[in-house]
Amino acid sequence: MNFLETRVLIVGGGPAGATAGRFLAASGVDCIILERHPRRTKPCGGGIPCGAFEELQLPENLIKKKVCALRVSPPKSTPFEICFQSGYIGIVERQEFDSALREMAQAQGARLLDGEFLCFLPPENGRCDDHIVCEAVSGGERLEVRSELVIAADGVNSRVRTALGMKPMASLYTLGAKLPAGGTMGNSCEFYFGRFATGGYSWIFPGGASVSAGTGSTDPRKLKPAYERLLSEKGVPPEAAAAPGPRGYRIPLWEGQPLVREKEKVLFAGDSAGLVMPFTFEGIYYAMRAGQLAAQAIAEGDLGLYGKLWRQRFRSRFLLMKGLWRIFLTTEAGTEALISAFRDERVQQMGIKLWLDKTSGRGTLASFINVLRKRVLF
Numbered sequence: 001m002n003f004l005e006t007r008v009l010i011v012g013g014g015p016a017g018a019t020a021g022r023f024l025a026a027s028g029v030d031c032i033i034l035e036r037h038p039r040r041t042k043p044c045g046g047g048i049p050c051g052a053f054e055e056l057q058l059p060e061n062l063i064k065k066k067v068c069a070l071r072v073s074p075p076k077s078t079p080f081e082i083c084f085q086s087g088y089i090g091i092v093e094r095q096e097f098d099s100a101l102r103e104m105a106q107a108q109g110a111r112l113l114d115g116e117f118l119c120f121l122p123p124e125n126g127r128c129d130d131h132i133v134c135e136a137v138s139g140g141e142r143l144e145v146r147s148e149l150v151i152a153a154d155g156v157n158s159r160v161r162t163a164l165g166m167k168p169m170a171s172l173y174t175l176g177a178k179l180p181a182g183g184t185m186g187n188s189c190e191f192y193f194g195r196f197a198t199g200g201y202s203w204i205f206p207g208g209a210s211v212s213a214g215t216g217s218t219d220p221r222k223l224k225p226a227y228e229r230l231l232s233e234k235g236v237p238p239e240a241a242a243a244p245g246p247r248g249y250r251i252p253l254w255e256g257q258p259l260v261r262e263k264e265k266v267l268f269a270g271d272s273a274g275l276v277m278p279f280t281f282e283g284i285y286y287a288m289r290a291g292q293l294a295a296q297a298i299a300e301g302d303l304g305l306y307g308k309l310w311r312q313r314f315r316s317r318f319l320l321m322k323g324l325w326r327i328f329l330t331t332e333a334g335t336e337a338l339i340s341a342f343r344d345e346r347v348q349q350m351g352i353k354l355w356l357d358k359t360s361g362r363g364t365l366a367s368f369i370n371v372l373r374k375r376v377l378f
């Protein structure tokens, strides 16, 4: 058995883990990012609002396509387009993007280890008052990593959560594939509601030479028919999907999951904490910001600061979107009413502003709720 020692072990080198590593190392905190599949591409639309690139100082050359328009298909009425007055959604390729985030962390001094977290070693073996010992496997060898803290950034199927005996997360189920761009696909982000998805939506997101097409639903049995309906709507034969064909994956549903387990000295960031925006199911930005805030709390020596900062910045947005999702997206009539409200230019532009620029304050959020309430209820 090999041994390693660090102040913070980060399990998972996706957007949450790589960003945590970058900001920890930049603050002079020794850390190791443990990533089991550094060359694998996560199934993901890769859509990130433009404000995130500035806020987190990410290189814009990672953007494959800048999208400035959405096409929305409500359950019953005719589809419509929303053009952004300013800003864009940047589409990234996840393998390249995640690798670049890890390189940024390494450039600050974080250590990257190609390996898999297996479990915590039992107290009598490894855990004492101020240290945690994790067992991992790297290059076919067993490894013990001793650290003061662990950041769980290992995604929706988090093994750290399982190792701590936490229950699996409720989730939205997805089925999607890469399709060749062309025809009417590839210029805007397209969203389909109603018969295309139950409790979620189907999407087409442009990329470079391909588009990401898929469907998300709370009911896994409805995925395949909804995915086939989407392809048939776009006139795409099922065999057009790039190998390995359509892949299923889960997106966590946010339920106010704990961000820190102080006793065990574990912090959770990104999907492993359920930090995906309800309704839009946007997770990359929130994973990166959670990694950054967790790093700040550790660097300042106050783990409680992580939850405090997160609640100050994001809780009201998450609560609003969860409410909208529960009230409107779970019935076809509700979905029609809410989505149709976005035909109104004022609702469109306020919603787009909140999406693209997450630094906009509570005032913008309050005005949006007001306008939306009037438009949907009266």
Ligand SMILES: Cc1cc2nc3c(=O)[nH]c(=O)nc-3n(C[C@H](O)[C@H](O)[C@H](O)COP(=O)(O)OP(=O)(O)OC[C@H]3O[C@@H](n4cnc5c(N)ncnc54)[C@H](O)[C@@H]3O)c2cc1C
Pocket: 011, 012, 013, 014, 015, 016, 017, 034, 035, 036, 037, 038, 042, 043, 044, 045, 046, 047, 048, 115, 116, 117, 118, 153, 154, 155, 156, 158, 159, 174, 175, 176, 205, 214, 249, 250, 251, 269, 270, 271, 272, 276, 281, 282, 283, 284, 285, 287
């Ligand atoms: C089909 C689909 C489409 C999506 N589209 C978008 C979109 O367009 N825009 C958007 O913002 N969000 C989107 N999301 C959500 C987004 O992908 C996630 O919210 C985001 O990737 C979360 O980042 P993360 O770092 O928390 O987790 P992940 O990206 O899942 O990264 C976790 C990392 O941990 C590693 N890991 C896991 N277990 C271990 C272990 N035991 N040991 C070591 N390493 C481990 C994994 O290999 C992985 O690299 C989509 C999700 C899906 C499923």
